[in-house]
Amino acid sequence: MAAPTQRLDALTGLRWWAAFMVFLYHMLVFAPLPGAITAVFANGYFGVTFFFVLSGFVLTWSARPAVPTSTFYWRRFARIYPSHLVALLLAIPIFYTLAPIPAGSFLKPFDPGILSLSFVVIQGWWLAPVILFSGNPAAWTLTCEFFFYLLHPWISRVLVPLARRGALLIAVGVVLLAFLYRGAANAAPGE
Missing domain, CATH: 1.20.58 (Methane Monooxygenase Hydroxylase; Chain G, domain 1)
Known part of the structure; x- marks a missing residue:
């Protein structure tokens, strides 16, 4: 062990x-x-x-190599999803209504299709605010976190054999790529 x-x-x-x-x-x-x-x-x-x-x-x-990927996924799900579901169920009556929405209200029309994206934690894949901030508005971050969890075991399989130096070089390369992308996005006209 x-x-x-x-x-x-x-x-x-x-x-x-x-x-x-x-x-x-x-x-x-x-x-x-x-x-x-x-x-x-x-x-x-x-x-x-x-x-x-x-x-x-x-x-x-x-991370431990002896822990199966399925166990990693189950632990991440069990740690995050139950509290997400409770917060989502509590948020629905606060942020949604079936009645007409007054101008300037923070309320949203009840839409089961959009809310279903929050139930499966994929609302962060859309930039439209009505979807991105659906259900519990702060839960968009969980979409990112779940995606990171999905990738982590696979990225670890690539980086761990490279040892520290190789993994560090790849990490520095990714950070540089992110800065280059941000610089190009900021320099793009009309954006």
């Missing part, structure tokens, strides 16, 4: 700060703040990116 993985408790504390920054980012809508404070809080959405990176790091840190 493999030795247990060393806990990374310091990273748990960083998760709290990232969540707090996301909270402050959303609170700017309700309580605008003056000057530099707003500039700092306006970048709070980076907390979501931090969570994605941290999740990938922790999953890679704790």
